[in-house]
Amino acid sequence: MKTFRIGGVHPAENKLSAAESIKVAELPKVAVFPMGQHIGAPALPCVQKGDKVKVGTQIGKPMEKALSTSIFSSVSGTVLKVDTVVDASGYKKPAVYIAVEGDEWEESIDRRDKLVMLADKPELIPEVIIEKIKNAGVVGMxxxxxxxxxxxxxxxQFKPEWVIINAVECEPYLTADHRLMLEKADEVLVGVELLMKAAKVSKGFIGIEENKPDAIKLLSEKCAAQHPNIEVVPLKTKYPQGGEKQLIDAVVGRQVPAPPALPVSVGAIIQNVGTAFAVYEAVMKNKPLFERIVTVTGKQLKHPSNFLTRMGTPMSQLIEACGGLPDGEAKVIGGGPMMGKALVNLEVPICKGSSGVLIMSGEDARRGEPQPCIRCAKCVNACPMGLEPYLLATCSGKKMWDKVEAEGITSCIECGSCQFTCPSNRPMLDLIRVGKTTVMTNIRARQMAAKK
Amino acid sequence: MANKLVVSLSPHVHSGDSVQKNMYWVCIALVPALLCSFISFGVGAIITTAISVASCVCFEWAINKFMLKNPKCTICDGSAILTGLLLAFNMPSNIQPWIIIVGALFAIGVVKMTFGGLGCNLFNPALAGRAFLLISFPVGMTTWPTPGQGFGVYLDAETGATPLAWMKVMFKNAPDTELYQKAVQELSKIKWEDMIFGNTGGCLGEVCTAALILGLAILLAKKVITWHIPVSILVTVFVLSGLMYIANPQSYANPLAELMSGGLLLGAIFMATDYVTSPMSKNGQLVYGVAIGFLTVIIRAYGAYPEGMSFAILIMNAFVPLINNKFKPKRFGEVPVKK
Structure with a gap:
């Protein structure tokens, strides 16, 4: 079975909520919409205090001449204030607060539950599809x-050859993508066709790890029947297969060179399976991106679940819906256990990129005590980028910035495999992050100086 | 707020692997060889091992507490126990107890703790201890008991030459000499099964091929080590000594006998693979293994000692920082296109 060629680890999968059907989360009382929910410049609020909005009303406009996109309201009601909020990343961001009143949707959204095929809409040329995706605020999910x-x-200068759909969901615990594939398979596949048409490629792959055999079977059957140019590729379960570069290597056997090269430089455009679904809704149903599937899970949680959640819903509400936090101290993570961020505040809103909320309590919440490095080389064997984490960490700790730059620190994808595997519990990734950030800053400074 | 939130950077899960687990698995992998040694050499094997382990642990504890004044106890990590075991495995079972204690002091006190303890030493402590003893007490260290004298023997064991010593005699003397004839005669008495099950003279832990291979299987199965170092050493020794054997079968031993005699397997499986003193990348490990194999054959054939493994490993230990600098893992993006 296919997989990526360098490194990788296999954490305990703990897909506790894999059999839980998607439930619709309750509407919040107040929804909060950070304006920076995507990579790039934050959107600019285009509503004011007192404005009435509906579900699907644009409340943030993309910043012009910058990498940016729109933000839409997921609720109907009145704008309470335009202020700031601390989001899941831990940073303060401009945000729009909306008091929820009823559930009135914009008329332009097609709410009928009828599948629309690409063949039904011949007017959808690539430019139109891209424009619709842009106007719906769709980002990588x-x-x-x-x-x-x-x-x-x-x-x-780049010619895309394939669209590769990332449906590996290699993070332990998370099951949002898995449930989406099982419950919205047709919509996802039409979404993939839309992406392929928009990128002007004729071949699509869907990479799914073998720990989701039901999804592999269902999508393979549907592809064989209705979507002959999409191929489901079963992959060996291994973390971090969902890393863009690892996925390309696993599916088509090409390796993207070191930064600043992009995936498209080897001919691949990677999109998440959740994105494919969002693209379907945006293009076929005129529905902007304002809700997503969120896994709320944890061993100590009473009812791990998958929720269809409106953006702006506070995470605390979802945790309560699953039985509340367990007693004692707990770690609440936005995302999965390998790359997610521990939250300092449970009121942070669900955003476009919130794939899960994970609760770990007791022993699980704490790191082990670091011991001396015994040079076992397990981090070197685990690194999916072929780096030497022990060396990068040690040299970063000693502020040897030129050395870590030469050792390829900017290639680090921060997947955490090194720290996961370290028998001595060394906080390697903490140090590598410091080194990587510093080196990136140094590189930018050099580029600026060279321009002058 | 009712709950206290724990905050740290990702990753938030851990493999559960630990220094202790790795060290104890190596110790467990050494147990079959220890049992075989007991069968071959009697209770002396157990006594020697016990003295060695106990003195290594005591020295580490005392140095850590009284000289380094480190409040954290380091003996629980299992590395001192492992050093003790390996040191004992590299000695004859009938050696004087005080020599063992001197060796343990050198291994732990000089080679390990002066460099900063676990993870910081340049040389393998057990091997450096052995080399120190071999040079300081050559008679005690090279007077090996013959196997099969019953379970009660210790210091009173009868001694004799090892297969490796006879091989050296074969190499050093012309075929028409009396010594050569005697060596051929002695070697012909040793059957393959004797070498497989440890029924030959030698250091305590090195004689039983089957037990050492079982140890290798345990280490590989538990993913404590990878195949790269042991296999590269064994293949190099086999190929090189095979070539020499083909060129001159009268002077050189059969390559299979080379593999199974002396400390080659013990060294290749348990000593050269020591985490701290071996290279980090796979390519580096292969280079290291090939160099150790090469040096071993050269020393065995042309050196002053019959045994070359421990010196070969120690010499290559010194090159590990250079190997780490020169041989890097293959980075992502440098691997050629599949198909």
Missing amino acids: GGACFPTHVKLMPPP
Whole structure:
């Protein structure tokens, strides 16, 4: 079975909520919409205090001449204030607060539950599809939140050959993508066709890890019947297969060179399976991106679940819906256990990139005590980028910035495999992040100086 | 707020692997060889091992507490126990107890703790201890008991030459000499099954091939080590000594006998693979293994000692920082296109 070629680890999968059907989460009383939910410049609020909005009303406009995208209201009601909020990343961001009143949708949204096929809409030429995706505020739903329309328009020197759909969901615990594939398979596949048409490619792959055999079977059957140019590729379960570069290597056997090279430089456009669904809704149903599937899970949680959640819903509400936090101290993570961020505040809103809320309590919440490095090389064997984490961490700790730059620290994808595997519990990734940030700053400074 | 939130950076899960687990698995992998040694050499094997382990642990504890004044106890990590075991495995079972204690002091006190303890030493402590003893007490260290004298023997064991010593005699003397004839005669008495099950003279832990291979299987199965170092050493020794054997079968031993005699397997499986003193990248490990194999054959054939493994590993230990600098893992993006 296919997989990526360098490194990787296999954490306990703990897909506790894999059999839980998607439930619709309750509407919040107040919904909060950070304006920076994507990579790039935050959107600019285009509503004021007292304005009435509906579900699907634009409340943030993309910043012009910048990498940016729109934000839409997920609720109907009145704008309470335009202020700031601390989001899941821990940073303060401009935000729109809306008091929820009823559930009135914009008329332009097609709410009928009828599947629309690409063949039904011949007017959808690539430019139209991309424009619709852009206007619906669709971003990568896997967590990185890169605006989707930008990815579909690569620089002219690159020629995309395939669209590869990231449906591996390699993070332990998370099951949002898995449930989406089982419950919205047809919509996802039409979404993939839309992405392929927009990128002007004739071949699509869907990479799914073998720990989701039901999804592999269902999508393979549907592809064989209705979507002959899409191929489901079962992959060996291994973390971090959902990393863009690892996925390309696993599916088509090409390796993207070191930064600043892009996936499209080897001919691949990667989109998350959640993004494919969002693209379907945006293009076929005129529905902007304002809700998503969120896994709320944890071993100590009473009812791990998958929720269809409106953006802006506070995470605390979802946790309560699953039985509340367990007693004692707990770690609440936005995202999965390998790359998610521990929250300092449970009122942070669900955003476009919120794939999960994970609760770990007791022993699980704490790191082990670090011991001396015994040079076992397990981090070197685990690194999916072929780096030497022990060396990068040690040299970063000693502020040897030129050395870590030469050792390729900017290639680090911060997947955490090194720290996961370290028998001595060394906080390697903490140090590597410091080194990587510093080196990136140094590189930018050099580029600025060179321009002058 | 009712709950206290714990905050740290990702990753938030851990494999559950630990230094202790790795060290104890190596110790467990050494147990079959220890049992075989007991069968071959009697209770002396157990006594020697016990003295060695106890003195290594005591020295580490005392140095850590009284000289380094480190409040954290380091003996629980299992590395001192492992050093003690390996040191004992590299000695004859009938050696004087005080020599063992001197060796343990050198291994732990000089080679390990002066460099900063676990993870910081340049040389393998057990091997450096052995080399120190071999140079300081050559008679005690090279007077090996013959196997099969009953379970009660210790210091009173009868001694004799090892297969490796006879091989050296074969190499050093012309075929028409009396010594050569005697060596051929002695070697012909040793059957393959004797080498497989440890029924030959030698250091305590090195004689039983089957038990050492079982240890290798345990280490590989538990993913404590990878195949790269042991296999590269064994293949190099086999190929090189095979070539020498083909060129001159009268002077050189059969390559299979080379593999199964002396400390080659013990060194390749348990000593050269020591985490701290071996290279980090796979390519580096292969280079290291090939170099150890090469040096071992050279020393065995042309050196002053019959045994070359421990010196070969120690010499290559010194090159590990250079190997780490020169041989890097293959980075992502440098691997050619599949198909």
